[in-house]
Amino acid sequence: MIEVEHLYKSFAGVPVLEDISVTFERGKTNLIIGRSGSGKTVLMKCIVGLHEADQGAVIFDNRNFVGMNFTGRKELRKEIGMMFQGGALFDSLTVEENVIFPLSMFTQMPWDEKRERANVCLKRVNLDNVNKLFPGELSGGMKKRVAIARAIVQNPRYLFCDEPNSGLDPKTALVIDDLISEITHDYSITTVVNTHDMNSVMEIGQKVIFIHQGFKCWEGTREEILDSDNEHLNDFVFASNFAKKIKSLTSKDS
Amino acid sequence: MKTISAFGKYIIFVTRVFSRPEKTKIYLQQTIREIDSLGINSIGIVIVISIFIGAVITLQTRYNLESSWIPLYLIGLTARDTILLEFSSTMVGLILAGKVGSNIASEIGHMRITEQIDALEMMGINSASYLILPKILATMVFNPVLTIISMVVGIFGGWMACIVTGALSSSDYIYGIQYWFIPFYITYALVKTVVYAFIITSVTAFHGYYVQGGALEVGRCSTRGVVYSSILILLADVILTQLMLA
Ligand SMILES: Nc1ncnc2c1ncn2[C@@H]1O[C@H](COP(=O)(O)OP(=O)(O)OP(=O)(O)O)[C@@H](O)[C@H]1O
Ligand SMILES: [Mg+2]
Numbered sequence: 076m077i078e079v080e081h082l083y084k085s086f087a088g089v090p091v092l093e094d095i096s097v098t099f100e101r102g103k104t105n106l107i108i109g110r111s112g113s114g115k116t117v118l119m120k121c122i123v124g125l126h127e128a129d130q131g132a133v134i135f136d137n138r139n140f141v142g143m144n145f146t147g148r149k150e151l152r153k154e155i156g157m158m159f160q161g162g163a164l165f166d167s168l169t170v171e172e173n174v175i176f177p178l179s180m181f182t183q184m185p186w187d188e189k190r191e192r193a194n195v196c197l198k199r200v201n202l203d204n205v206n207k208l209f210p211g212e213l214s215g216g217m218k219k220r221v222a223i224a225r226a227i228v229q230n231p232r233y234l235f236c237d238e239p240n241s242g243l244d245p246k247t248a249l250v251i252d253d254l255i256s257e258i259t260h261d262y263s264i265t266t267v268v269n270t271h272d273m274n275s276v277m278e279i280g281q282k283v284i285f286i287h288q289g290f291k292c293w294e295g296t297r298e299e300i301l302d303s304d305n306e307h308l309n310d311f312v313f314a315s316n317f318a319k320k321i322k323s324l325t326s327k328d329s
Numbered sequence: 330m331k332t333i334s335a336f337g338k339y340i341i342f343v344t345r346v347f348s349r350p351e352k353t354k355i356y357l358q359q360t361i362r363e364i365d366s367l368g369i370n371s372i373g374i375v376i377v378i379s380i381f382i383g384a385v386i387t388l389q390t391r392y393n394l395e396s397s398w399i400p401l402y403l404i405g406l407t408a409r410d411t412i413l414l415e416f417s418s419t420m421v422g423l424i425l426a427g428k429v430g431s432n433i434a435s436e437i438g439h440m441r442i443t444e445q446i447d448a449l450e451m452m453g454i455n456s457a458s459y460l461i462l463p464k465i466l467a468t469m470v471f472n473p474v475l476t477i478i479s480m481v482v483g484i485f486g487g488w489m490a491c492i493v494t495g496a497l498s499s500s501d502y503i504y505g506i507q508y509w510f511i512p513f514y515i516t517y518a519l520v521k522t523v524v525y526a527f528i529i530t531s532v533t534a535f536h537g538y539y540v541q542g543g544a545l546e547v548g549r550c551s552t553r554g555v556v557y558s559s560i561l562i563l564l565a566d567v568i569l570t571q572l573m574l575a
Contacts, residue, residue, distance in 0.1 A: 125447050125451070148453075150453065152450070155451060157448070157451045160444075163447065164445070165448075166439075179355065180351060180355065
Protein backbone atom coordinates (compact mmCIF):
# COMPACT_ATOMS: atom_id res chain seq x y z
CA MET A 76 0.00 0.00 0.00
CA ILE A 77 1.25 3.47 -0.84
CA GLU A 78 -0.18 6.51 0.88
CA VAL A 79 0.35 9.96 -0.53
CA GLU A 80 -0.49 12.78 1.88
CA HIS A 81 -0.90 16.42 0.98
CA LEU A 82 1.71 16.42 -1.72
CA TYR A 83 2.74 19.71 -3.32
CA LYS A 84 5.18 20.26 -6.14
CA SER A 85 6.10 23.32 -8.13
CA PHE A 86 8.79 24.09 -10.68
CA ALA A 87 10.45 27.49 -10.35
CA GLY A 88 7.42 28.87 -8.54
CA VAL A 89 4.89 27.42 -10.97
CA PRO A 90 2.69 24.96 -9.10
CA VAL A 91 2.23 21.64 -10.89
CA LEU A 92 0.71 19.51 -8.12
CA GLU A 93 -1.41 20.86 -5.31
CA ASP A 94 -2.51 19.03 -2.21
CA ILE A 95 -2.69 15.52 -3.62
CA SER A 96 -3.76 12.86 -1.14
CA VAL A 97 -4.46 9.35 -2.28
CA THR A 98 -4.05 5.74 -1.21
CA PHE A 99 -2.91 3.11 -3.67
CA GLU A 100 -3.90 -0.31 -2.47
CA ARG A 101 -1.99 -3.53 -2.57
CA GLY A 102 -3.09 -6.13 -5.11
CA LYS A 103 -5.01 -3.56 -7.09
CA THR A 104 -4.34 -1.73 -10.32
CA ASN A 105 -4.46 1.95 -9.44
CA LEU A 106 -4.80 4.32 -12.36
CA ILE A 107 -3.90 7.96 -12.57
CA ILE A 108 -5.71 9.60 -15.44
CA GLY A 109 -5.73 13.13 -16.73
CA ARG A 110 -5.07 15.20 -19.81
CA SER A 111 -1.65 15.67 -21.27
CA GLY A 112 0.31 18.08 -19.08
CA SER A 113 -1.95 17.66 -16.07
CA GLY A 114 0.89 16.43 -13.89
CA LYS A 115 0.63 12.63 -13.99
CA THR A 116 4.29 12.01 -14.70
CA VAL A 117 5.35 14.57 -12.12
CA LEU A 118 3.12 12.92 -9.52
CA MET A 119 4.58 9.51 -10.26
CA LYS A 120 8.12 10.86 -10.07
CA CYS A 121 7.39 12.60 -6.77
CA ILE A 122 6.11 9.34 -5.36
CA VAL A 123 9.30 7.48 -6.23
CA GLY A 124 11.54 10.41 -5.32
CA LEU A 125 12.88 11.30 -8.75
CA HIS A 126 11.39 14.74 -8.09
CA GLU A 127 11.62 16.14 -4.57
CA ALA A 128 8.14 17.05 -3.36
CA ASP A 129 7.91 20.55 -1.86
CA GLN A 130 5.62 19.33 0.87
CA GLY A 131 3.78 16.19 1.89
CA ALA A 132 4.50 12.58 2.66
CA VAL A 133 4.71 9.40 0.64
CA ILE A 134 4.43 6.26 2.73
CA PHE A 135 5.32 2.85 1.33
CA ASP A 136 3.84 0.34 3.79
CA ASN A 137 4.67 2.42 6.86
CA ARG A 138 7.99 3.70 5.50
CA ASN A 139 7.98 7.41 4.80
CA PHE A 140 9.97 7.88 1.63
CA VAL A 141 10.17 11.66 1.71
CA GLY A 142 12.35 12.03 4.79
CA MET A 143 14.47 9.01 3.94
CA ASN A 144 18.23 9.22 3.43
CA PHE A 145 20.10 8.16 0.32
CA THR A 146 20.82 4.60 1.47
CA GLY A 147 17.30 4.03 2.72
CA ARG A 148 15.90 5.13 -0.60
CA LYS A 149 18.28 2.90 -2.48
CA GLU A 150 17.10 -0.12 -0.54
CA LEU A 151 13.43 0.73 -0.99
CA ARG A 152 13.89 1.29 -4.68
CA LYS A 153 15.07 -2.26 -5.12
CA GLU A 154 11.46 -3.22 -4.36
CA ILE A 155 10.13 -0.90 -7.05
CA GLY A 156 9.79 -1.66 -10.74
CA MET A 157 9.27 1.34 -12.96
CA MET A 158 8.43 1.73 -16.60
CA PHE A 159 9.13 5.19 -17.97
CA GLN A 160 7.03 7.01 -20.52
CA GLY A 161 9.77 6.84 -23.15
CA GLY A 162 11.04 3.40 -22.16
CA ALA A 163 14.41 4.63 -20.86
CA LEU A 164 16.17 1.53 -22.14
CA PHE A 165 19.96 1.55 -22.02
CA ASP A 166 21.12 2.33 -25.54
CA SER A 167 24.37 0.47 -25.28
CA LEU A 168 22.78 -2.81 -24.22
CA THR A 169 20.73 -5.27 -26.25
CA VAL A 170 17.13 -6.00 -25.36
CA GLU A 171 18.12 -9.10 -23.47
CA GLU A 172 20.95 -7.34 -21.64
CA ASN A 173 18.56 -4.56 -20.69
CA VAL A 174 16.21 -7.00 -19.03
CA ILE A 175 19.03 -8.95 -17.40
CA PHE A 176 20.68 -5.77 -16.11
CA PRO A 177 18.84 -5.46 -12.76
CA LEU A 178 19.48 -9.15 -12.10
CA SER A 179 23.20 -8.75 -12.74
CA MET A 180 23.39 -5.76 -10.44
CA PHE A 181 21.59 -7.27 -7.49
CA THR A 182 21.60 -11.05 -7.64
CA GLN A 183 24.19 -13.77 -7.77
CA MET A 184 22.14 -15.80 -10.25
CA PRO A 185 24.12 -17.85 -12.74
CA TRP A 186 24.05 -16.53 -16.29
CA ASP A 187 21.69 -19.21 -17.69
CA GLU A 188 19.15 -18.61 -15.00
CA LYS A 189 19.25 -14.86 -15.59
CA ARG A 190 18.70 -15.38 -19.31
CA GLU A 191 15.86 -17.74 -18.68
CA ARG A 192 14.18 -15.29 -16.31
CA ALA A 193 14.65 -12.46 -18.82
CA ASN A 194 13.14 -14.55 -21.58
CA VAL A 195 10.13 -15.45 -19.47
CA CYS A 196 9.52 -11.72 -18.96
CA LEU A 197 10.01 -10.91 -22.62
CA LYS A 198 7.55 -13.67 -23.55
CA ARG A 199 4.99 -12.20 -21.19
CA VAL A 200 5.06 -8.94 -23.11
CA ASN A 201 4.78 -10.83 -26.40
CA LEU A 202 8.30 -10.20 -27.58
CA ASP A 203 10.10 -12.96 -29.44
CA ASN A 204 13.26 -12.94 -31.49
CA VAL A 205 14.32 -9.45 -30.55
CA ASN A 206 16.75 -10.46 -27.80
CA LYS A 207 19.82 -9.45 -29.74
CA LEU A 208 18.52 -6.13 -31.08
CA PHE A 209 19.49 -2.77 -29.64
CA PRO A 210 16.85 -0.28 -28.45
CA GLY A 211 17.62 1.89 -31.47
CA GLU A 212 16.37 -0.90 -33.70
CA LEU A 213 12.98 -1.25 -32.01
CA SER A 214 9.67 0.46 -32.64
CA GLY A 215 8.25 2.74 -29.94
CA GLY A 216 5.75 0.14 -28.79
CA MET A 217 8.38 -2.58 -28.64
CA LYS A 218 10.56 -0.35 -26.48
CA LYS A 219 7.69 0.08 -24.04
CA ARG A 220 7.20 -3.62 -23.84
CA VAL A 221 10.89 -4.24 -23.17
CA ALA A 222 10.69 -1.56 -20.48
CA ILE A 223 7.81 -3.41 -18.84
CA ALA A 224 9.74 -6.66 -19.02
CA ARG A 225 12.67 -4.95 -17.33
CA ALA A 226 10.41 -3.46 -14.65
CA ILE A 227 8.97 -6.83 -13.65
CA VAL A 228 12.08 -8.97 -13.95
CA GLN A 229 12.91 -8.64 -10.25
CA ASN A 230 9.38 -9.38 -9.00
CA PRO A 231 8.86 -5.93 -7.53
CA ARG A 232 6.52 -5.18 -4.64
CA TYR A 233 5.52 -1.91 -6.23
CA LEU A 234 5.08 -1.38 -9.94
CA PHE A 235 4.85 2.00 -11.64
CA CYS A 236 4.00 2.30 -15.33
CA ASP A 237 3.94 5.66 -17.06
CA GLU A 238 1.63 5.33 -20.04
CA PRO A 239 2.36 1.69 -20.77
CA ASN A 240 0.20 1.53 -23.85
CA SER A 241 0.27 4.88 -25.52
CA GLY A 242 1.55 4.32 -29.04
CA LEU A 243 0.54 0.68 -29.10
CA ASP A 244 -2.07 -0.84 -31.37
CA PRO A 245 -5.33 -1.69 -29.56
CA LYS A 246 -4.60 -5.39 -29.49
CA THR A 247 -1.11 -5.10 -28.01
CA ALA A 248 -2.42 -2.46 -25.63
CA LEU A 249 -4.93 -4.99 -24.40
CA VAL A 250 -2.22 -7.58 -23.94
CA ILE A 251 -0.19 -5.11 -21.87
CA ASP A 252 -3.20 -4.14 -19.77
CA ASP A 253 -3.98 -7.77 -19.09
CA LEU A 254 -0.36 -8.44 -18.25
CA ILE A 255 -0.23 -5.60 -15.76
CA SER A 256 -3.44 -6.64 -14.13
CA GLU A 257 -2.35 -10.28 -14.07
CA ILE A 258 0.96 -9.69 -12.34
CA THR A 259 -0.67 -7.29 -9.93
CA HIS A 260 -3.06 -9.97 -8.79
CA ASP A 261 -0.71 -12.94 -9.05
CA TYR A 262 1.99 -11.41 -6.87
CA SER A 263 -0.27 -9.06 -4.96
CA ILE A 264 1.80 -6.00 -5.77
CA THR A 265 0.84 -2.36 -5.55
CA THR A 266 0.53 -1.11 -9.09
CA VAL A 267 0.21 2.49 -10.21
CA VAL A 268 -0.42 3.23 -13.89
CA ASN A 269 -0.52 6.59 -15.64
CA THR A 270 -2.70 6.66 -18.67
CA HIS A 271 -5.04 8.70 -20.78
CA ASP A 272 -6.39 5.71 -22.58
CA MET A 273 -10.05 5.15 -21.67
CA ASN A 274 -9.86 1.56 -22.89
CA SER A 275 -7.33 0.73 -20.18
CA VAL A 276 -9.39 2.56 -17.64
CA MET A 277 -12.40 0.43 -18.40
CA GLU A 278 -10.27 -2.69 -18.66
CA ILE A 279 -8.16 -2.55 -15.51
CA GLY A 280 -9.16 0.54 -13.50
CA GLN A 281 -9.87 -0.96 -10.10
CA LYS A 282 -9.15 2.38 -8.58
CA VAL A 283 -8.95 5.54 -10.63
CA ILE A 284 -7.88 9.02 -9.69
CA PHE A 285 -8.38 11.88 -12.07
CA ILE A 286 -5.89 14.75 -12.04
CA HIS A 287 -6.98 18.05 -13.48
CA GLN A 288 -4.53 20.94 -13.63
CA GLY A 289 -2.55 19.61 -10.71
CA PHE A 290 -5.49 18.92 -8.42
CA LYS A 291 -7.01 15.58 -7.62
CA CYS A 292 -10.39 16.18 -9.09
CA TRP A 293 -12.08 12.82 -8.74
CA GLU A 294 -11.51 9.38 -7.29
CA GLY A 295 -13.46 6.16 -7.72
CA THR A 296 -13.72 2.89 -9.63
CA ARG A 297 -14.14 2.31 -13.35
CA GLU A 298 -17.80 1.47 -12.77
CA GLU A 299 -18.39 4.83 -11.17
CA ILE A 300 -16.68 6.81 -13.89
CA LEU A 301 -19.50 6.72 -16.41
CA ASP A 302 -22.11 7.84 -13.96
CA SER A 303 -20.10 10.61 -12.42
CA ASP A 304 -21.40 14.13 -12.78
CA ASN A 305 -17.96 15.69 -12.32
CA GLU A 306 -17.74 18.19 -15.12
CA HIS A 307 -13.99 17.98 -15.78
CA LEU A 308 -14.06 14.20 -15.64
CA ASN A 309 -16.94 14.01 -18.11
CA ASP A 310 -15.07 16.38 -20.32
CA PHE A 311 -12.10 14.03 -20.26
CA VAL A 312 -13.94 10.74 -20.52
CA PHE A 313 -16.33 11.80 -23.23
CA ALA A 314 -13.88 13.83 -25.21
CA SER A 315 -14.55 12.11 -28.52
CA ASN A 316 -17.77 12.59 -30.41
CA PHE A 317 -18.14 8.86 -30.52
CA ALA A 318 -18.08 8.62 -26.75
CA LYS A 319 -20.45 11.56 -26.42
CA LYS A 320 -22.91 9.84 -28.71
CA ILE A 321 -22.78 6.66 -26.70
CA LYS A 322 -23.30 8.63 -23.52
CA SER A 323 -26.35 10.40 -24.91
CA LEU A 324 -27.75 7.13 -26.22
CA THR A 325 -27.29 5.34 -22.92
CA SER A 326 -28.73 8.20 -20.93
CA LYS A 327 -31.78 8.22 -23.22
CA ASP A 328 -32.24 4.53 -22.53
CA SER A 329 -32.40 4.97 -18.80
CA MET B 330 27.37 33.44 -6.32
CA LYS B 331 26.33 31.19 -9.17
CA THR B 332 29.88 29.95 -9.56
CA ILE B 333 30.09 29.09 -5.88
CA SER B 334 26.86 27.13 -5.90
CA ALA B 335 27.91 25.34 -9.09
CA PHE B 336 31.20 24.47 -7.43
CA GLY B 337 29.36 23.13 -4.38
CA LYS B 338 27.16 21.05 -6.65
CA TYR B 339 30.27 19.73 -8.41
CA ILE B 340 31.85 18.71 -5.09
CA ILE B 341 28.69 16.85 -4.07
CA PHE B 342 28.64 15.20 -7.48
CA VAL B 343 32.25 14.05 -7.16
CA THR B 344 31.62 12.63 -3.68
CA ARG B 345 28.70 10.68 -5.09
CA VAL B 346 30.86 9.40 -7.93
CA PHE B 347 33.43 8.12 -5.46
CA SER B 348 31.02 6.54 -2.99
CA ARG B 349 31.18 2.78 -2.62
CA PRO B 350 30.64 0.85 -5.87
CA GLU B 351 27.73 -1.58 -5.98
CA LYS B 352 29.50 -4.53 -7.48
CA THR B 353 33.22 -4.31 -8.00
CA LYS B 354 33.31 -6.86 -10.80
CA ILE B 355 30.85 -4.91 -12.94
CA TYR B 356 32.83 -1.71 -12.35
CA LEU B 357 36.01 -3.37 -13.51
CA GLN B 358 34.31 -4.62 -16.67
CA GLN B 359 32.95 -1.15 -17.31
CA THR B 360 36.37 0.40 -16.78
CA ILE B 361 37.90 -1.89 -19.38
CA ARG B 362 35.12 -1.03 -21.80
CA GLU B 363 35.76 2.67 -21.23
CA ILE B 364 39.50 2.27 -21.74
CA ASP B 365 38.61 0.91 -25.13
CA SER B 366 36.09 3.58 -26.07
CA LEU B 367 37.76 6.62 -24.52
CA GLY B 368 41.43 5.63 -24.64
CA ILE B 369 42.27 3.19 -27.43
CA ASN B 370 40.01 5.17 -29.74
CA SER B 371 42.08 8.30 -29.16
CA ILE B 372 45.43 6.79 -30.11
CA GLY B 373 44.98 7.68 -33.78
CA ILE B 374 44.31 11.36 -33.29
CA VAL B 375 47.14 11.65 -30.74
CA ILE B 376 49.62 10.09 -33.17
CA VAL B 377 48.62 12.29 -36.10
CA ILE B 378 48.72 15.50 -34.10
CA SER B 379 51.96 14.64 -32.32
CA ILE B 380 53.84 13.83 -35.53
CA PHE B 381 52.92 17.15 -37.08
CA ILE B 382 53.45 19.30 -34.02
CA GLY B 383 56.80 17.59 -33.34
CA ALA B 384 57.83 18.41 -36.88
CA VAL B 385 56.64 22.00 -36.66
CA ILE B 386 58.32 22.65 -33.32
CA THR B 387 61.61 21.38 -34.71
CA LEU B 388 61.38 23.43 -37.90
CA GLN B 389 60.33 26.61 -36.11
CA THR B 390 63.17 26.30 -33.64
CA ARG B 391 65.59 25.72 -36.52
CA TYR B 392 64.46 28.77 -38.50
CA ASN B 393 64.47 31.01 -35.44
CA LEU B 394 68.05 30.11 -34.59
CA GLU B 395 70.10 31.84 -37.22
CA SER B 396 73.15 32.78 -35.17
CA SER B 397 76.07 30.54 -35.99
CA TRP B 398 77.48 30.36 -32.48
CA ILE B 399 74.58 28.34 -31.10
CA PRO B 400 75.25 24.64 -31.56
CA LEU B 401 72.66 23.01 -33.81
CA TYR B 402 72.03 20.08 -31.51
CA LEU B 403 70.26 22.52 -29.17
CA ILE B 404 67.39 22.41 -31.64
CA GLY B 405 66.85 18.76 -30.84
CA LEU B 406 67.04 19.55 -27.14
CA THR B 407 64.53 22.39 -27.41
CA ALA B 408 62.09 20.32 -29.42
CA ARG B 409 62.38 17.46 -26.95
CA ASP B 410 61.81 19.64 -23.91
CA THR B 411 58.88 21.47 -25.45
CA ILE B 412 57.27 18.16 -26.27
CA LEU B 413 57.99 16.58 -22.90
CA LEU B 414 57.14 19.58 -20.76
CA GLU B 415 54.13 21.07 -22.41
CA PHE B 416 52.95 19.63 -25.68
CA SER B 417 52.37 15.97 -24.82
CA SER B 418 50.62 16.74 -21.59
CA THR B 419 48.80 20.06 -21.91
CA MET B 420 48.19 20.30 -25.66
CA VAL B 421 47.15 16.68 -25.84
CA GLY B 422 45.04 17.28 -22.74
CA LEU B 423 43.22 20.11 -24.48
CA ILE B 424 42.68 18.00 -27.57
CA LEU B 425 41.31 15.17 -25.47
CA ALA B 426 39.05 17.62 -23.64
CA GLY B 427 37.55 18.33 -27.05
CA LYS B 428 37.32 14.77 -28.22
CA VAL B 429 36.75 12.65 -25.11
CA GLY B 430 35.12 15.41 -23.08
CA SER B 431 32.40 16.22 -25.59
CA ASN B 432 31.78 12.52 -26.04
CA ILE B 433 31.29 12.04 -22.30
CA ALA B 434 29.10 15.11 -21.83
CA SER B 435 26.80 14.22 -24.69
CA GLU B 436 26.57 10.57 -23.74
CA ILE B 437 25.69 11.33 -20.11
CA GLY B 438 23.44 14.23 -21.15
CA HIS B 439 21.57 11.99 -23.57
CA MET B 440 21.10 9.41 -20.83
CA ARG B 441 19.73 12.13 -18.58
CA ILE B 442 17.14 13.48 -20.99
CA THR B 443 15.99 10.02 -22.08
CA GLU B 444 15.48 9.12 -18.41
CA GLN B 445 18.09 6.35 -18.49
CA ILE B 446 19.74 7.92 -15.43
CA ASP B 447 16.38 7.97 -13.65
CA ALA B 448 15.94 4.33 -14.59
CA LEU B 449 19.28 3.48 -12.97
CA GLU B 450 18.34 5.42 -9.85
CA MET B 451 15.02 3.60 -9.73
CA MET B 452 16.80 0.27 -9.70
CA GLY B 453 18.59 1.45 -6.57
CA ILE B 454 21.87 2.05 -8.37
CA ASN B 455 24.07 5.05 -7.65
CA SER B 456 23.96 6.32 -11.21
CA ALA B 457 26.72 8.89 -10.80
CA SER B 458 29.12 6.31 -9.57
CA TYR B 459 28.02 3.57 -11.96
CA LEU B 460 28.29 5.72 -15.06
CA ILE B 461 31.18 8.01 -14.27
CA LEU B 462 33.62 6.28 -11.97
CA PRO B 463 34.67 3.80 -14.71
CA LYS B 464 35.23 6.71 -17.09
CA ILE B 465 37.36 8.58 -14.57
CA LEU B 466 39.42 5.50 -13.79
CA ALA B 467 39.79 4.63 -17.46
CA THR B 468 41.05 8.07 -18.46
CA MET B 469 43.31 8.41 -15.42
CA VAL B 470 44.90 5.08 -16.25
CA PHE B 471 45.05 5.40 -20.00
CA ASN B 472 45.75 9.07 -20.71
CA PRO B 473 49.32 8.73 -19.39
CA VAL B 474 49.81 6.02 -22.02
CA LEU B 475 48.57 8.48 -24.63
CA THR B 476 50.98 11.08 -23.32
CA ILE B 477 53.91 8.71 -23.63
CA ILE B 478 52.84 7.75 -27.14
CA SER B 479 52.63 11.43 -27.96
CA MET B 480 56.14 12.07 -26.60
CA VAL B 481 57.69 9.28 -28.62
CA VAL B 482 55.81 10.10 -31.78
CA GLY B 483 56.38 13.86 -31.41
CA ILE B 484 60.12 13.47 -31.10
CA PHE B 485 60.04 11.09 -34.04
CA GLY B 486 58.06 13.70 -36.01
CA GLY B 487 60.84 16.22 -35.37
CA TRP B 488 63.39 13.77 -36.69
CA MET B 489 61.26 13.11 -39.79
CA ALA B 490 61.15 16.85 -40.40
CA CYS B 491 64.94 17.00 -40.26
CA ILE B 492 65.27 14.18 -42.76
CA VAL B 493 62.62 15.43 -45.17
CA THR B 494 63.58 19.10 -45.23
CA GLY B 495 67.29 18.77 -44.51
CA ALA B 496 66.98 21.68 -42.10
CA LEU B 497 69.13 19.85 -39.61
CA SER B 498 71.29 16.79 -39.80
CA SER B 499 69.89 13.64 -38.29
CA SER B 500 72.94 13.21 -36.08
CA ASP B 501 72.65 16.72 -34.61
CA TYR B 502 68.99 16.10 -33.81
CA ILE B 503 69.63 12.72 -32.27
CA TYR B 504 72.53 14.10 -30.24
CA GLY B 505 70.28 16.98 -29.13
CA ILE B 506 67.40 14.86 -27.96
CA GLN B 507 69.77 12.86 -25.74
CA TYR B 508 71.66 15.86 -24.42
CA TRP B 509 71.02 16.92 -20.81
CA PHE B 510 67.97 14.74 -20.44
CA ILE B 511 66.06 15.29 -17.20
CA PRO B 512 63.90 12.24 -16.41
CA PHE B 513 61.83 14.23 -13.93
CA TYR B 514 60.22 16.06 -16.86
CA ILE B 515 58.44 12.84 -17.73
CA THR B 516 57.15 12.42 -14.19
CA TYR B 517 55.99 16.03 -14.28
CA ALA B 518 54.17 15.51 -17.56
CA LEU B 519 52.52 12.32 -16.36
CA VAL B 520 51.34 13.89 -13.12
CA LYS B 521 49.81 16.70 -15.14
CA THR B 522 48.16 14.21 -17.47
CA VAL B 523 46.52 12.32 -14.62
CA VAL B 524 45.17 15.55 -13.13
CA TYR B 525 43.90 16.67 -16.55
CA ALA B 526 42.22 13.31 -17.07
CA PHE B 527 40.32 13.78 -13.83
CA ILE B 528 39.35 17.33 -14.80
CA ILE B 529 38.19 16.41 -18.30
CA THR B 530 36.09 13.45 -17.23
CA SER B 531 34.56 14.82 -14.06
CA VAL B 532 33.80 18.30 -15.40
CA THR B 533 32.22 17.19 -18.67
CA ALA B 534 30.32 14.36 -16.96
CA PHE B 535 29.06 16.88 -14.40
CA HIS B 536 27.69 19.08 -17.16
CA GLY B 537 26.01 16.15 -18.85
CA TYR B 538 24.63 14.73 -15.62
CA TYR B 539 22.67 17.84 -14.70
CA VAL B 540 21.40 18.78 -18.14
CA GLN B 541 17.72 19.63 -18.47
CA GLY B 542 15.66 19.89 -21.60
CA GLY B 543 16.23 18.33 -24.99
CA ALA B 544 18.83 17.55 -27.61
CA LEU B 545 19.69 21.23 -28.01
CA GLU B 546 20.64 21.51 -24.35
CA VAL B 547 22.72 18.37 -24.62
CA GLY B 548 24.73 20.03 -27.37
CA ARG B 549 25.14 23.17 -25.31
CA CYS B 550 26.15 21.32 -22.17
CA SER B 551 28.77 19.46 -24.12
CA THR B 552 30.25 22.71 -25.42
CA ARG B 553 30.18 24.22 -21.96
CA GLY B 554 31.80 21.15 -20.47
CA VAL B 555 34.65 21.34 -22.98
CA VAL B 556 35.19 25.06 -22.39
CA TYR B 557 35.22 24.73 -18.61
CA SER B 558 37.49 21.72 -18.61
CA SER B 559 39.92 23.47 -20.99
CA ILE B 560 40.14 26.50 -18.73
CA LEU B 561 40.62 24.32 -15.67
CA ILE B 562 43.36 22.38 -17.46
CA LEU B 563 45.27 25.60 -18.08
CA LEU B 564 44.76 26.69 -14.49
CA ALA B 565 46.00 23.32 -13.24
CA ASP B 566 48.96 23.66 -15.60
CA VAL B 567 50.08 26.87 -13.93
CA ILE B 568 49.56 25.52 -10.42
CA LEU B 569 51.30 22.20 -11.02
CA THR B 570 54.21 23.86 -12.79
CA GLN B 571 54.74 26.18 -9.87
CA LEU B 572 54.49 23.27 -7.44
CA MET B 573 56.71 20.84 -9.30
CA LEU B 574 59.29 22.87 -11.19
CA ALA B 575 59.85 25.92 -9.00
N1 LIG C 1 11.40 19.18 -15.01
C1 LIG C 1 10.41 20.06 -15.17
N2 LIG C 1 10.65 21.39 -15.05
C2 LIG C 1 9.66 22.29 -15.17
N3 LIG C 1 8.38 21.98 -15.46
C3 LIG C 1 8.07 20.68 -15.61
C4 LIG C 1 9.07 19.65 -15.48
N4 LIG C 1 8.47 18.47 -15.67
C5 LIG C 1 7.17 18.74 -15.93
N5 LIG C 1 6.91 20.06 -15.89
C6 LIG C 1 5.60 20.70 -16.09
O1 LIG C 1 4.67 20.03 -15.29
C7 LIG C 1 3.43 19.89 -15.96
C8 LIG C 1 2.97 18.47 -15.90
O2 LIG C 1 3.83 17.65 -16.66
P1 LIG C 1 3.70 16.09 -16.71
O3 LIG C 1 4.86 15.58 -17.44
O4 LIG C 1 3.45 15.56 -15.36
O5 LIG C 1 2.39 15.86 -17.59
P2 LIG C 1 1.64 14.51 -17.90
O6 LIG C 1 0.36 14.55 -17.19
O7 LIG C 1 2.54 13.37 -17.61
O8 LIG C 1 1.39 14.65 -19.46
P3 LIG C 1 1.51 13.55 -20.61
O9 LIG C 1 0.25 12.79 -20.57
O10 LIG C 1 1.63 14.37 -21.84
O11 LIG C 1 2.72 12.73 -20.33
C9 LIG C 1 3.64 20.42 -17.37
O12 LIG C 1 3.03 21.67 -17.44
C10 LIG C 1 5.13 20.55 -17.50
O13 LIG C 1 5.44 21.69 -18.27
MG1 LIG D 1 3.53 11.98 -18.71
